[in-house]
Amino acid sequence: MSTPEEKEILKLNLERSIPLFEKESAVVHSDFKKTLIATDIHGDLNALEFILKFAEEKEVDSYIFLGDYIDKGSESVAVLNTLLELKLKDPKKTILLRGNHETRGLSAWLEFGEDLVYHPELLDAANEFFEKMPIAAVLNNQIFCIHGCIAGSEDETPTDISKAEPKCYIWNDPGAEDGLTPSPRGNSIHRVGPNLISDYLKRNDLKLIIRGHTSHTEGVKYWFDGKLVSLYSGIHLDGLQVKAAVAIAKEDEIKFHYFRKTKNRFEWLDESEKMKLK
Numbered sequence: 193m194s195t196p197e198e199k200e201i202l203k204l205n206l207e208r209s210i211p212l213f214e215k216e217s218a219v220v221h222s223d224f225k226k227t228l229i230a231t232d233i234h235g236d237l238n239a240l241e242f243i244l245k246f247a248e249e250k251e252v253d254s255y256i257f258l259g260d261y262i263d264k265g266s267e268s269v270a271v272l273n274t275l276l277e278l279k280l281k282d283p284k285k286t287i288l289l290r291g292n293h294e295t296r297g298l299s300a301w302l303e304f305g306e307d308l309v310y311h312p313e314l315l316d317a318a319n320e321f322f323e324k325m326p327i328a329a330v331l332n333n334q335i336f337c338i339h340g341c342i343a344g345s346e347d348e349t350p351t352d353i354s355k356a357e358p359k360c361y362i363w364n365d366p367g368a369e370d371g372l373t374p375s376p377r378g379n380s381i382h383r384v385g386p387n388l389i390s391d392y393l394k395r396n397d398l399k400l401i402i403r404g405h406t407s408h409t410e411g412v413k414y415w416f417d418g419k420l421v422s423l424y425s426g427i428h429l430d431g432l433q434v435k436a437a438v439a440i441a442k443e444d445e446i447k448f449h450y451f452r453k454t455k456n457r458f459e460w461l462d463e464s465e466k467m468k469l470k
């Protein structure tokens with residue numbers, strides 16, 4: 193649960209940052225030299241601080257977060273404050289994409305909504321902010337970053353994405369079968385198959401899709417011969433052996449770094465993996 197001070201700070205941070213997000217388009221195109229990519233922090237301030245310290249040590253010049261900042265953990269307000277302050281410090285260097293938890297539907301009745309139950313005006317300001325957030329980012333003309341997945345529609349391009357209708361992009365998942373298959377997550381949500389991912393990348397001259405959204409215990413899951421990566425940086429699944437991961441993208445290469453939490457202490461694992469963009 194957040195303190196009264198944290199809530200007050202969130203109010204000010206939202207007031208200051210909403211105009212910045214209003215100016216950003218639904219798909220942000222950026223060229224960076226060394227970018228940290230992380231996702232699904234879900235109210236875990238300690239995890240976020242652990243990741244940001246690592247990013248600083250690695251001297252990244254930019255950050256892309258793939259959404260789902262709130263709920264599950266108890267410190268959603270503090271997580272939003274930390275990320276908004278990072279954004280306000282240098283707006284061009286920090287991209288905060290929208291996740292499916294950053295929606296009126298979910299934010300009202302999970303942990304974040306519960307925390308703000310006696311502060312409806314602050315919850316409303318947060319929801320106004322969520323609606324201004326960008327949905328996707330194209331990094332160095334090669335890597336397509338999104339919370340859920342592409343829509344999987346015919347002749348789809350990144351310019352089809354609008355802030356007004358984000359549902360499929362923040363909810364979809366990849367799926368093993370070609371074409372679109374129904375998702376247990378709900379109506380008008382789909383699993384997007386390998387043929388659609390492959391066509392989308394080719395049509396739009398992109399090399400990789402990196403997305404979050406699906407919790408799993410490996411940190412990184414490779415799909416479709418490395419055309420799509422499902423990243424998970426949340427460590428709230430508990431259990432000693434649960435691994436989470438972040439990515440550092442640098443020119444034609446992405447390096448995945450793994451960490452875990454043991455007895456409330458975070459630690460980086462020795463293992464890391466490099467992936468060359470083809």
Ligand SMILES: [Mn+2]
Nearest residue numbers: 260291292405
């Ligand atoms: Mn999600």
